[in-house]
Amino acid sequence: QKEVEQNSGPLSVPEGAIASLNCTYSDRVSQSFFWYRQYSGKSPELIMSIYSNGDKEDGRFTAQLNKASQYVSLLIRDSQPSDSATYLCAVNPNSGGYQKVTFGIGTKLQVIP
Amino acid sequence: SQTIHQWPATLVQPVGSPLSLECTVEGTSNPNLYWYRQAAGRGLQLLFYSVGIGQISSEVPQNLSASRPQDRQFILSSKKLLLSDSGFYLCAWTWTGATGELFFGEGSRLTVL
Numbered sequence: 566q567k568e569v570e571q572n573s574g575p576l577s578v579p580e581g582a583i584a585s586l587n588c589t590y591s592d593r594v595s596q597s598f599f600w601y602r603q604y605s606g607k608s609p610e611l612i613m614s615i616y617s618n619g620d621k622e623d624g625r626f627t628a629q630l631n632k633a634s635q636y637v638s639l640l641i642r643d644s645q646p647s648d649s650a651t652y653l654c655a656v657n658p659n660s661g662g663y664q665k666v667t668f669g670i671g672t673k674l675q676v677i678p
Numbered sequence: 679s680q681t682i683h684q685w686p687a688t689l690v691q692p693v694g695s696p697l698s699l700e701c702t703v704e705g706t707s708n709p710n711l712y713w714y715r716q717a718a719g720r721g722l723q724l725l726f727y728s729v730g731i732g733q734i735s736s737e738v739p740q741n742l743s744a745s746r747p748q749d750r751q752f753i754l755s756s757k758k759l760l761l762s763d764s765g766f767y768l769c770a771w772t773w774t775g776a777t778g779e780l781f782f783g784e785g786s787r788l789t790v791l
Contacts, residue, residue: 569721597778608768608782609722616777653722657778664710664778668722 569656571669579677584641586672588654591635597657597664598630600639603671604650613639644676680705684769684783691790697742697756699786701769704750709771711752712780713744716766728752729774764790 568591578584586600597616601609615621615628615637627640637656641648651671657664684701691697703709713725724737726744734744741760745753752769769783 573719599778599780601780606787608785609780611779611781614777614779655778655780659778664772664776664780665724665727666778666780667724668714670719670721 569654569667569669571654571672573670574673575675576672577675577677578644580644580646582644584644584648584674584676586639586641586652586654586674588637588639588669589635590637590654590656590667592656592658592667593632593635595632595635595656595658597659598628598637599655599657599666600626600628600637601653601655601668602650603653609653641674644674646676646678649674649676680771680781682769682771682781682783684767684786686786687784688787689789691759691788693761693790694758697754697759697763697788699754699767699769699788701752701754701783702750703752703771706750706771706773708749708774710774710776711746712770712772713752713754714768714770714782716768717764722768726754759788759790761790764788 570589600613603609613628615630621628625642629638651673653671654669657666681704711728714722728746767786770780
């Protein structure tokens with residue numbers, strides 16, 4: 566069973582702090598990695614994708630990938646109350662064609678004003 | 679631009695009743711289409727995917743079925759609902775050859791009583 570593991574939280578951080586969300590995956594051949602944000606009662610929204618080892622920055626968000634350790638993380642700088650949501654880590658073992666994306670359970674983030 | 683819609687948004691059904699959820703995508707051709715279910719406290723579970731008209735693959739054995747009668751239409755059905763079918767059903771699409779980015783519809787929340 567190919568799995569994606571996340572701590573369900575909640576992770577509470579004060580406004581303005583850095584939120585660090587972590588994810589591990591079991592399938593070594595995984596090629597593509599994603600972070601989705603899901604507000605309560607809403608559908609997931611893609612916020613970051615990363616394909617190679619290292620860091621990828623987009624505004625206040627930084628995704629980090631370490632394939633040797635099978636580890637993906639998401640850093641949110643200057644956290645805002647509007648960042649309060651559940652963050653889903655997702656992994657795709659394929660490089661193209663049909664995408665069998667596997668999701669983690671999600672980490673609930675609470676940003677305290 | 680591409681959009682995805684699914685309906686109904688909310689429904690309450692008795693055990694043993696039939697189910698039909700519909701999803702349509704606009705602004706693209708030959709998308710890959712997916713049905714996911716998100717049960718309370720659990721991650722997104724892939725139910726069905728389709729790479730073309732009439733082509734359906736099932737990921738888990740269950741009393742649900744899916745059909746793709748048109749290129750941009752995906753339908754999830756059941757002849758007799760079970761209590762365990764309750765959950766948040768999400769339709770998603772991506773383009774052929776993409777690396778795994780998924781774009782979700784608004785979701786359909788099903789409660790089976």
